[in-house]
Amino acid sequence: MDAIGVALLLATLRLSVPLAIAAMGELVAERAGVLNIGIEGMMLAGAFAAFAVGATTGSVGLALAAGMLAGAALAALFALFVIGRNSDPIVCGMAINVLALGVTGSAYRVLLPAGASTLTSPVMPEVAPGVNGFVLVTALQVATVVLFLSRTRWGLAVRAVGESAEAAHAQGVRVLRTRWAATIFGGVCAGLAGSSLVLWLTDTFVEGMTSGRGFIALALVLFGGYRPGRIVLGALLFGGASALQFRLQARGVEIPYNLLLMTPYVLTLVVLTLFAGRAKGPADLARPFVARE
């Protein structure tokens, strides 16, 4: 492979990894019946926390931990309302997104007053030549989720609760606990995905830097038909198309740039809809559950 090809592949991975991690987390939450629209905000919170801790301590490990913790904290807030009080998940999710955007923006300005020299975070090291740590993390995460959902007792509970909370409850499955755990897991993954934006894609934080990646991850879950393989494929497709598009733009190809910007979205949408078939989402997705009348 020539240099351009290698560069393109690397860029593809860098752009796909955050999407794949976030989408796999969202998959688990949705399989449990929780529609978490707030992953955009949870990613952003994760990105900021990773940046702040990374830049001040210089430790990648601490930065990662902080990113995941921030995602988990927002997920807990979301769960408190959506699972604990049966509030509307769309409203709560959007509230989380707005909250995260506002809080990270202000906190960034506190951390880095105007005029101060820029702070940079450390970068995730490579585990093998050319293989960034995040690639390994993603591979592990995807494999774990796949095995978890199909081959463990808890995965069975997650699926049962998302398909029919009432029937699962009647068999003694702890519906609320299962949903809480799945939501927190989704939040941790979103935080991790956000951290990767800081620790790999860039080495700094920018206000609103997730720029819709959380929503793309949500769409990938849906258009990937809730199947892990297709979701990862969708993430790679989107990442690849984005990488190619950046390169073409940099080359100054004679295509209007807004058309280029559109291609990853259109391509991913078309491919996934063509191949996703008629997969059905969890039947009890986003439906409130009352344990005892």
Place this chain on the structure above:
Amino acid sequence: MPRVALRDIHKRFGSTEALRGANLELAPGEIHAVLGENGAGKSTLVRALYGLVRPDRGEILIDGVPREISTPRRALELGIGLVHQHFMLVPALTVAENLLLGEPLPAFLRRAELRARAREILELYDLGLDPDAPADSLAVAERQRLEIVRALARGVGVLILDEPTAVLAPSEAAALLSLLPRLRERGTTVLFISHKLAEITAVCDRVTVLRAGRSVATRPVAGLAAAELGRWMVGEALPPPGSPPAMAAGAPALRLQDLRVPGLGGIDLELRAGEVLAIAGIDGNGQGPLEEVLAGVLPIGSGTLEVLRPPLAVLSGDRQRTGLVLDLSIGENLALSEAAGAGRERLYRYGFLRSSELQRVARESIARFEIRGAPDLQARALSGGNQQKLCVARALGGEPRVLVAVNPTRGLDVAATAAVREELRERARAGAAVLLISTDLDEVLELGTRVCVLFRGRLTAVEPERRTRERIGELMLGLGGA
């Protein structure tokens, strides 16, 4: 000391008082029946015992100890199991997964192991289901049997069965009933809810009658005749069973010629105005596809289906899945009627739904079919039998000239069953053509001008001179060689 005691249980849902002082005591190792009209509060009472309903007042004692049962998990820990009146499987999971859900399982599941365990349980109870089939591919009766087996496999000490036989064919019901005394020998206490009086007199030790949320009395069953039981429950003597509409040579109303769809192999049938053609058979022999193809849900594979005297209405055999939209109100469910009868034009003006008219139609149906609920009540909040009445009301509301009725009295109490059967006979006498698809032999014999049997997707006519329970029963099991 009673194994289970429910004392003075009260429960109110909004403006409905479902329970107003219900008492129930189960002696160790007895089979105890609970009997009562539709909406009397039977399901609510057992749901309270299983941790699904929080009583407003009253106490629950298990082996003499007052217990707060807040979840089904707690109930199961206390050795109480419930087979629900309605579908309580996770539709998208497989038979094996449903069977083992909630059981102590190893952290890591191996497919083969799960399948083997499931197969073992299924074989133990003689249930020939594929462990890998998704639960929603099962026929109604198969689902019910799966749920019963699941509860038995849990080995609970107190087993509650909420109308377990409502969807079973006579042979299956008999098998279940014969199982109960064996459970009793093992020391299991059984609470058995049924509207079929003969079942209660056949296997139960004692019976408690519930009327409008209150327990009226508990009596030993020995020496009690079914008719007596019925009189006691309703407060008056039951009407004698009616006889089917006489053979009438009306005009053809519905004709199927060599109709084939998956599950049905070449159905020929001509239904005439003024008759009830009754199709008997055990659920899962093609009833589902036949209903669906008549309802227009399933495309015709080959052959023809002609409705010669429209409109046609279908009374669905699965009230919760295809019969009702459970989240809509009684009125809205009535307005969904597909039969473009007189009612429909009245309900809409310039394409807009007229809510005053909707209310009026709903109140009319509620009064006529004695549905226990207000027009605005969600269908989900109705008792099982009242949901069934709502289905009947809607199917009959559009004045259909061809009526396909699938198990129309499933889950209805004795009086309501008699009323609905009489209504169907009345419709036929008035010139409608009725196709009755039923697993209930009494119903088939009481209503059918002609009787057929559906077995493995094929229809066999029952010779008029051999129209007996035995003959039909044979054909239902595929034993009717000659």
